[in-house]
Amino acid sequence: MIEVSLNHDAPPLDLDLKIKSNQTTALVGPSGSGKTSILRAIAGLLKTQRSCIKVDKTIWSDSDQGVWRATANRTLGYVCQNYALFPHLTALQNVESALLHLPESERRKQAMESLEKACIAGLEDRLPANLSGGQRQRVAMARAIARRPSVLLLDEPFSALDRSTAKRLYIELNQLFLELHTTVILVTHDLDEAAQLAEHLCLIHHGRQVQYGTTNEMLRRPTSVEAAQLLDFKNIIRTSCTASNRETSNSQIQWGDLLLEVENAPTLSPNSPLFWTVRPSDVTLVRADGKNTSELGNLLHAIVDELVLLREWAVVTLKVVNGGPERLQMQLRPSALSRHQVRIGAKIQIAIHPSVIIILDE
Amino acid sequence: MDITAITLSVKLAFWTLLFLVPLSIGVGRWLARTTFRGKLWIEALIALPLVLPPTVVGYYLLVSMGSHSPLGRFFEQLLGSTLAFSFEGLVAASILVNIPFAVLPVQRSFESVSRDVREAAQCCGMSTWQALRRIELPLAWPGILSATVLTFGHTLGEFGVVLMVGGNIPGETRTVSIAIYDRIQAFDQTAAGQMALMLLLLSLVTVGVSYVLAEKWLHRFRSQH
């Protein structure tokens, strides 16, 4: 367990994190949310006004007790955004720089092992200037893991790479993390990256922790509006609860003139400020012939307001009849557009199953 | 041709460098790393010898090292001879006057070692000394070389300060620049010309060699694509 407790003015930080050991946790948030500062504070590169950092049972810093372990004495690995490779040393020498506590004969062997794990063996005698971006990233990774650190800190390690290189690296890194069995804390603003690499997600905004949980859970069911916004949920709509059944844990919420059935909602008290949301991909299009509609859940009529064609999806913005003033976003395959004659201004019928409606509190 | 004057100049340059290069590394790195109120004043003070005319600097150095000064008297009591008008006095004056030539390039050089790289060194577990030796100094090397070359050249050519503080004593404080001036005053163009040529060749060779070395170093960083 990594316990991180920080208080600071500039940049503003006020959090109390408990991160699971030997797993990968992603710190996710928009630019300026303080995620890099948190990482730097864990590394000891940023000294905050108040800090208490414990790694397993070792205290790395405790400002109340006046304890501070210098960065060099924390068994960590750190990869920053531009990798910060030592430009005057070869890849091998870069990795060996992390192994100075070993006798010289041992260093080369362990450094080569590291380079192999990072899939960059064979280029060890090259200088950083002669390596591509992806290769440099691997060398930086090899250098960070060489010491067998107890915590591996990665600061947006893919932001400088093009998408295809990054995608390849995701696969390699996943493998690496599994082999290493070490705690990895990864800072990113890319939710797909977090989804692919991290088992746990910690949402950070304005230097505070918004929500912490497993990645699956967080991505499927955020609990607050802020979390939903940070996770890029689209249809966040204000509502109020009209009925609540404790036994079946089904509820009813009001949206405009509509009443929507919700499953698995937390017990809601009427008139408390609530928001609901649904993922665009969970809003389904009802076929014109309308067969078997009873199992589809909440049936709504809507008019197509906007249509945006992306590479693999079409994003359709709808005005729901009798619903509230907010517009609803749904996702459709481009082929479905023509099949069901979805055009701007067209009237369609949609279904939102009670189980996909997520209730958010303020 | 006054060989003593030439060797004296080279000796002066050598001893100046011996003291000033480590000093400039320490001060240059400190200035590159720290910020504090009044830092600008310190930097201005360091640049001062660049701005003041050498004879003025020489005069004030004479006043502070001569037999009326506490420093001069202390030295005289300690070693029995004056600080001014001695080789040691010249070395002291030379160090002071060359501070901007030594500190400024080194400071810029350390400033150019990015924070990310320095932090990476810490994250690799390197102690301050290890980071200095393996990362910072090698990367700051071109600046240090520049400082050395500038100081060497400037010391060889230094005239006003050496004349005032040294007193033009043959074998002790008559450097080659003073000797050349002396010959010109004596209307001895030939001797002056010979020594000037010698000085020029010496400087060209030193500067040339240093820059070749620096170029070879920098070449390592450049891409071979």
Add this chain to the structure above:
Amino acid sequence: MRNHHLLFFLLLLFPGANLYAEHQGIMVASASNLRFVMDEITARYTRSGAPAPRVIYGSSGNLAVQIEHGAPFDLFISADQDYIYRLKEQQLTNGEGVLFAQGQLALFTHHNSPLVAEEGLDGIDQALNDGKVKKFAIPNPNHAPYGRAAKQALEAAGLWQRIQPKLVLGENASQAAQFTFQGGAAAGLIPLTLVLSPGLNQLGQYQVIPVTQHIKEPLIHRMVILKDAHPATEQFVRYLQSDTIRDLLVGNGFIFNPQLP
């Protein structure tokens, strides 16, 4: 480098190698216009068996300042008596010294100059009217005794106002002399002793300016033995006052006026 080579190299550079282990001759601080005549004098002195005095030339004012701050000279020969009196007041001298010689001012023109030295300052007057004088060199009157004398001579001849815009000032007498044969100055007023020196005497013509023309600045060179001087200094001073040397000085452009102290 092998270890012993390195050691040798270091020893060579070691500054403390004391050159004063044995007496190497007294140190004389001398006004720079005395350069040529002092070279001759010290050469002769050495022939008698004594170690050669080491002479350091500079402007009298500069040398005086250095002496005030502890310069290790034994004897000071100044072109301006006031410096010596000032040093005496600071108790840096043995007494107030003695006369060395009296210098003279000369009008000097380079062979290629449009001006003719033999016509004296009257000739310069005429040349000024004809517009033939482009540049005229004198030592700087602000701090050089010969410069002050030159200014007085020009004032006495009624030339000062008209010649001022044409003046080039030498930092010292030697530099003023250089202007006359290298710097493009048509003529100059410089020490006679420099004109008669091996460097210049073939290069042009000269005319001596009588002392009466610059009586306020008589160019009396004075010498004084400094405090803590080496005992051998006295012997050298006596040598400088000997008849042989005085004859030599007269031959080099100095005079000895019996009316002066």
